[in-house]
Amino acid sequence: MAPWPNNIVCPIVISFDLDGISGTINRNPASKNLPTLMSMREYGPSIATPRILDLLDSHKIKSSFFIPGFIAETHPELVLDIHRRGHEIGNHGYMHEPPATLTSQEEENVLQQGSEILKDITGQSPVGYRSPSWELSPDSFEILKRNHFLYDSSMMGNDVPYLIHTKKAPIVEIPIHWELDDHPFFNYSPFLNQTNVMASPQHVYSVWSAAFEGLYKYKRTFVLTMHPWIIGRPGRLSMLDKLITMIKSFQGTSFMACKDLAVLKEHDYM
Numbered sequence: 001m002a003p004w005p006n007n008i009v010c011p012i013v014i015s016f017d018l019d020g021i022s023g024t025i026n027r028n029p030a031s032k033n034l035p036t037l038m039s040m041r042e043y044g045p046s047i048a049t050p051r052i053l054d055l056l057d058s059h060k061i062k063s064s065f066f067i068p069g070f071i072a073e074t075h076p077e078l079v080l081d082i083h084r085r086g087h088e089i090g091n092h093g094y095m096h097e098p099p100a101t102l103t104s105q106e107e108e109n110v111l112q113q114g115s116e117i118l119k120d121i122t123g124q125s126p127v128g129y130r131s132p133s134w135e136l137s138p139d140s141f142e143i144l145k146r147n148h149f150l151y152d153s154s155m156m157g158n159d160v161p162y163l164i165h166t167k168k169a170p171i172v173e174i175p176i177h178w179e180l181d182d183h184p185f186f187n188y189s190p191f192l193n194q195t196n197v198m199a200s201p202q203h204v205y206s207v208w209s210a211a212f213e214g215l216y217k218y219k220r221t222f223v224l225t226m227h228p229w230i231i232g233r234p235g236r237l238s239m240l241d242k243l244i245t246m247i248k249s250f251q252g253t254s255f256m257a258c259k260d261l262a263v264l265k266e267h268d269y270m
């Protein structure tokens with residue numbers, strides 16, 4: 001039996017974590033006093049995201065944006081634009097708090113706070129969660145299930161969606177991996193002691209296209225995670241455009257939001 005319905009060979013998820021300034025402030029509140037660092041991060045929501053939305057429209061692709069509540073509060077028009085263009089909006093905490101750094105009660109509080117802010121803007125509660133920095137806590141899945149989330153997207157245990165059991169019922173996991181993330185390749189933030197040599201777009205294209213070809217061959221899922229402040233720089237975005245065009249040339253690739261992939265898993269097509 002084919003692993004996917006509707007002649008799909010390889011589902012493709014292009015997803016974005018719209019962190020803006022939140023992640024660096026959460027990691028070190030003194031970041032707020034550094035105008036250049038703040039401007040580098042603010043470039044994400046202010047300059048890069050509208051450009052990314054136009055790229056997605058040009059390819060007729062629906063995507064998922066995971067947005068911290070603080071970023072949504074400070075950019076409600078942008079969140080509404082993302083929603084109106086048909087993309088999914090998922091929960092990404094309030095100030096980009098990795099659950100592993102919180103008590104169980106704090107974790108539930110910021111989850112609910114994030115969802116309420118997103119619902120106030122779009123009219124819909126998010127059904128998906130991606131943990132900031134991919135640092136879940138041991139309680140995360142119970143908390144997500146208790147708060148009626150359909151899926152999480154923070155784990156690395158497979159390359160197709162899988163189920164994680166909780167006391168109540170299983171929750172769908174849409175797995176990710178650092179290989180398919182722009183941050184390890186391009187991030188350069190001296191203030192945070194993150195001073196890797198930045199990769200060239202050509203190098204990242206070669207890594208991501210090889211990952212795609214392998215996942216396609218084995219009929220798995222391609223889930224790409226990016227950050228507008230990183231991938232939205234024009235040379236990198238041109239690389240993403242080229243990558244999408246290459247993926248579309250393979251028969252049976254189907255671009256979808258995380259939640260649509262989670263629904264496929266819920267219906268147990270695999």
Ligand SMILES: [Zn+2]
Nearest residue numbers: 017019132133
């Ligand atoms: Zn993030």
